[in-house]
Amino acid sequence: MKTKLGALALTLPTALGILVGCRVANAENHDDIPSSGVSTSSDAAEDAKKTSSELYNLIGLKGKAPDTGPGVKECGMKDPDRYFQIFHSWSFRPTSPEQLEDVMDQLKSKLPKHGWEVVAYGPDSSRNKNLGLTADNDAKKFSVNIIYQAKDNPPNLNFFVVSGCYLVPDGQKIEQF
Numbered sequence: 141m142k143t144k145l146g147a148l149a150l151t152l153p154t155a156l157g158i159l160v161g162c163r164v165a166n167a168e169n170h171d172d173i174p175s176s177g178v179s180t181s182s183d184a185a186e187d188a189k190k191t192s193s194e195l196y197n198l199i200g201l202k203g204k205a206p207d208t209g210p211g212v213k214e215c216g217m218k219d220p221d222r223y224f225q226i227f228h229s230w231s232f233r234p235t236s237p238e239q240l241e242d243v244m245d246q247l248k249s250k251l252p253k254h255g256w257e258v259v260a261y262g263p264d265s266s267r268n269k270n271l272g273l274t275a276d277n278d279a280k281k282f283s284v285n286i287i288y289q290a291k292d293n294p295p296n297l298n299f300f301v302v303s304g305c306y307l308v309p310d311g312q313k314i315e316q317f
Contacts, residue, residue, distance in 0.1 A: 173216050173225070176281035176304035181224055181315045184306050185210040188228040191282045192301050196232065198250050199243060199297070203234035212316050215305035224314045228301040237295045244271050244288050251275045256284070 176184070188210040196205055208230050215223040234240055248258055256275040263269040264287070271288040287298045308314050 174281075174304040176225075176306045178309055179306045180309060180312055181212050181226065181306070181317075184224075184226045184303060185212070185228075185317070187280070188226045188282065188301055188303065191277070191280055191284075192228050192230060192299065194254065195284060195286075195299060195301070198247060198254065199232060200246070201232075201234045201239050201243065203232055203239075205230055205232045209317065210301075212314060218305060221314065222308055223305050224308065225305060226303040228299075230299050232297040232299070233294055240288060240290070240295050240297065243297065244273055244286070247286060248273060255279050 179187075208228070210226050210228040213225050213227060214220045215225045244261075248261055251258055251273075254277075256277045258273060258275045260272065260274040262272065264272050268289070268291045270290070273286045274283065275286075276283045281304050283302055285300045285302075287300075289296050289298060
């Protein structure tokens with residue numbers, strides 16, 4: 141799961157920034173998305189919210205995070221009536237923008253202590269060279285991509301939490317939200 145889900149987290153924020161729910165940009169790798177087991181989409185969404193809450197607590201700063209809910213998307217080229225992924229995209233704005241200056245380094249050191257493996261860290265290829273961090277949590281079956289947008293006004297952190305592929309239980313349907 142390590143680099144496969146991490147790589148997925150790197151590509152999805154860009155894709156979802158354009159259109160929420162669109163397919164992963166790299167169609168050839170759709171079958172490489174790791175399994176997250178069997179679950180209803182509602183239960184998987186609750187797991188995504190819990191994971192996001194834990195990440196929020198690791199920031200360790202006061203601020204605002206809009207109350208956005210998780211979404212459901214197709215899982216690559218797999219049967220869309222049986223397989224799905226959960227994503228949860230949210231942002232964080234601290235009460236004081238200067239507080240974000242060291243937060244990425246702190247997250248890089250805190251995440252492994254909470255079961256996350258940092259698989260990528262560094263500036264992105266954008267003109268602003270936003271600092272990004274991607275980490276996988278095999279136990280939780282989630283990956284996260286965090287982008288520090290220092291040049292935005294106000295500066296903020298953008299989080300994109302994404303699961304592997306879930307299989308809906310027999311007799312259940314995937315709820316779309």
